[in-house]
Amino acid sequence: MREAVVQARRIVVKAGSSSLTTPDGSIDSARIDALVDVLARWSRADGRREVVFVSSGAIAAGLGPLGLPDRPRDLALQQAAASVGQGLLVARYTASFARYGLGVGQVLLTADDMMRRSHHRNAQRTLEQLLAFGFVPIVNENDTVATDEIRFGDNDRLAALVAHLIRADALILLSDVDALYTGDPREPGARRIEDVREPADLDGVRLGGSGRVGTGGMVTKVEAARIAGVPVVLTNADSAGAALAGENVGTYFHPAGVQPSTRRLWLAHATTGQGRLRLDPGAVEAVVHRRKSLLPAGVTGVEGDFSAGDPVDMCDDEGRVVARGLVNYDAAEIPDLMGRSTRWLARELGPEYEREIIHRDDLVVLVTEEAAARRP
Ligand SMILES: Nc1ncnc2c1ncn2[C@@H]1O[C@H](COP(=O)(O)OP(=O)(O)O)[C@@H](O)[C@H]1O
Ligand SMILES: N[C@@H](CCC(=O)OP(=O)(O)O)C(=O)O
Numbered sequence: 001m002r003e004a005v006v007q008a009r010r011i012v013v014k015a016g017s018s019s020l021t022t023p024d025g026s027i028d029s030a031r032i033d034a035l036v037d038v039l040a041r042w043s044r045a046d047g048r049r050e051v052v053f054v055s056s057g058a059i060a061a062g063l064g065p066l067g068l069p070d071r072p073r074d075l076a077l078q079q080a081a082a083s084v085g086q087g088l089l090v091a092r093y094t095a096s097f098a099r100y101g102l103g104v105g106q107v108l109l110t111a112d113d114m115m116r117r118s119h120h121r122n123a124q125r126t127l128e129q130l131l132a133f134g135f136v137p138i139v140n141e142n143d144t145v146a147t148d149e150i151r152f153g154d155n156d157r158l159a160a161l162v163a164h165l166i167r168a169d170a171l172i173l174l175s176d177v178d179a180l181y182t183g184d185p186r187e188p189g190a191r192r193i194e195d196v197r198e199p200a201d202l203d204g205v206r207l208g209g210s211g212r213v214g215t216g217g218m219v220t221k222v223e224a225a226r227i228a229g230v231p232v233v234l235t236n237a238d239s240a241g242a243a244l245a246g247e248n249v250g251t252y253f254h255p256a257g258v259q260p261s262t263r264r265l266w267l268a269h270a271t272t273g274q275g276r277l278r279l280d281p282g283a284v285e286a287v288v289h290r291r292k293s294l295l296p297a298g299v300t301g302v303e304g305d306f307s308a309g310d311p312v313d314m315c316d317d318e319g320r321v322v323a324r325g326l327v328n329y330d331a332a333e334i335p336d337l338m339g340r341s342t343r344w345l346a347r348e349l350g351p352e353y354e355r356e357i358i359h360r361d362d363l364v365v366l367v368t369e370e371a372a373a374r375r376p
Contacts (some may be wrong), residue, residue, distance in 0.1 A: 006170035006246035014054035016157035018176035019237035025063030040100035061085030082143035108142035184208035197369035225253035272314030275304020293356035296337040325363035
């Protein structure tokens with residue numbers, strides 16, 4: 001038994017396009033109802049259980065109604081299909097959960113929303129409020145406004161970020177394949193992997209591309225499991241009930257030891273650096289090994305056009321990103337501060353210049369200490 005899943009009170013369940021739609025580009029009502037049966041029974045079995053459902057399938061479900069034979073490559077066509085399909089999906093979920101007296105609420109998010117702290121907090125509040133009402137949030141990417149550069153594309157990472165957002169106890173990823181295999185299961189000889197405890201368990205595993213309607217394939221699922229920070233079960237929709245019951249189905253990704261705070265998880269996985277600061281070896285040592293704040297004295301270079309409050313990457317003298325943090329100064333201010341002691345800055349420029357470039361509470365280390373120590 002997977003005790004952490006059995007004990008979970010709040011879970012995120014993500015289903016891929018292939019589990020929710022038919023090959024001819026329409027909603028698979030029977031499979032949706034079967035999945036809703038499982039989710040509704042799980043949450044109603046104990047009044048304190050809450051589920052957030054991340055549903056892909058908007059583009060796939062819009063193909064049939066628009067007469068599109070296959071998932072188009074063109075972004076505008078994908079967005080039109082998503083707009084049609086999303087409405088149909090939510091109508092179906094509304095009807096299906098209503099069989100159990102449960103209401104649903106649609107939550108559409110973009111990668112940008114996850115990065116901006118204020119949007120992030122609003123999304124968090126909405127989800128918490130829906131859960132407090134006993135409603136099931138149905139989450140998807142806001143495909144009609146997402147552009148290629150800033151898209152999640154697949155919903156696996158989105159599901160992991162939603163798990164951070166609501167402090168879920170577990171994440172269940174449902175695909176058209178019943179587990180992670182040592183290679184693409186469409187090829188002979190591939191074996192199911194039952195447990196992933198550490199990155200080395202994935203050595204030699206071939207993570208292939210997606211099926212007909214999905215995106216990302218196994219790469220994005222493994223990445224989502226790595227960043228989720230909670231136990232993750234990867235299996236197919238037919239095994240959802242068994243997965244929620246903690247049975248030995250699919251692949252179980254054990255969470256790594258001590259988990260960073262949600263703020264640090266957010267910084268590491270929901271944001272992208274809006275610029276770069278180059279650190280001297282002493283500052284790398286202080287930030288990575290001693291978990292100190294970044295002071296102006298240890299900065300040797302600055303790139304990008306960021307503003308105070310933006311996430312920026314910190315690199316070592318070889319350009320390798322070692323950490324990310326919320327910067328306290330605009331990019332244009334930093335050249336005058338670099339290499340100076342905080343005491344000198346406070347004396348020459350005023351007490352407001354005594355502040356760190358990045359405070360340690362706003363900073364996440366992105367390399368392991370071992371990796372940082374292994375430098376040539
Ligand atoms: N090592 C592997 N183990 C399992 N499945 C794999 C592997 N490599 C590639 N795949 C493929 O990944 C597909 C699932 O990814 P994807 O189509 O993106 O699904 P979804 O729509 O559920 O997100 C499976 O159909 C499978 O053929
Ligand atoms: N937001 C998109 C998800 C794209 C997609 O295919 O995701 P997935 O099936 O999870 O790999 C949609 O609803 O169509």
